[in-house]
Amino acid sequence: MIKAALFDLDGTLLDRDESVKQFIDEQYNRFAKLKNFVSKEKYVKRFIELDHRGYVWKDKVYQQIVYEFSLPEPSWEDLLTDYINEFKNSCVPFPHLIEMLENLKSKNYKLGIISNGFGQFQIDNIKALGIKEYFDMILISEWEGIKKPDPRIFKRALEHLQVSPYESIFVGDHPENDVKAAQDVGMKGIWKRDAHWEDVEADYIVNELSEIPFIIEKMNSACVT
Missing domain, CATH: 3.40.50.1000 (HAD superfamily/HAD-like)
Incomplete structure (x- = not known):
């Protein structure tokens, strides 16, 4: 029984797939300076690829994103903090x-x-x-x-x-x-x-x-x- x-x-x-899509779209909007270095489409696509459905922790993901897109700002630490604090609002x-x-x-x-x-x-x-x-x-x-x-x-x-x-x-x-x-x-x-x-x-x-x-x-x- x-x-x-x-x-x-x-x-x-x-x-989680839909939550991530919603979150990363909104994160791009929150960090206005990102648009000077990478399009939203590329940013969202690359995050989802690197995230590997949540099996890669986000410090590695954001370090790679900052490196690949040569982002002078925001830092990967700022992006990670935003993820930790804001993801819950996209669940x-x-x-x-x-x-x-x-x-x-x-x-x-x-x-x-x-x-x-x-x-x-x-x-x-x-x-x-x-x-x-x-x-x-x-x-x-x-x-x-x-x-x-x-x-x-x-x-x-x-x-x-x-x-x-x-x-x-x-x-x-x-x-x-x-x-x-x-x-x-x-x-x-x-x-x-x-x-x-x-x-x-x-x-x-x-x-x-x-x-x-x-x-x-x-x-x-x-x-x-």
Whole structure:
């Protein structure tokens, strides 16, 4: 019987691709002097390439941008500070996020987030989405000292929620760090479909967050019968 639903953040609850596009467009506008050295189109395109969907931290990204476009100003430190302070204002949720969480909470499921990343930065983004209060537990890799796909972070989350792996699902967009890692500790791994991956092996595959409550009901009905 499923009692808990755990989620990845970026690419699962937060539409990071759209959030990045919105943020970097606005960052270019905030730093007016950028237009003297690089077009907005080139700046946005190069940031997205170097960011590698969030897997490259932004100090490296901005150092490379300053170097490639020979920017005398702003400095990479100024751009990085702007990213840390302002990204939360560009957070875009996936459709049906609040609706799904309301549904699950109304049925008394325990909810958690396991996210790789920097602690305060990710918490700021969760707050910006307006979802922090829905979750009974939030683990962020910087603060935990371990990150997905390390099984210890999944086990730690389950201990916090006081549920077994077999009573839990994990929903994420990354085939290895989310789906397989959760399955390896005994959880059901649900893949939120992402165009960057193909042929992902998961217990369930969803296109929309609104599908999650129905999948849990289906699993629990199967247990009863």
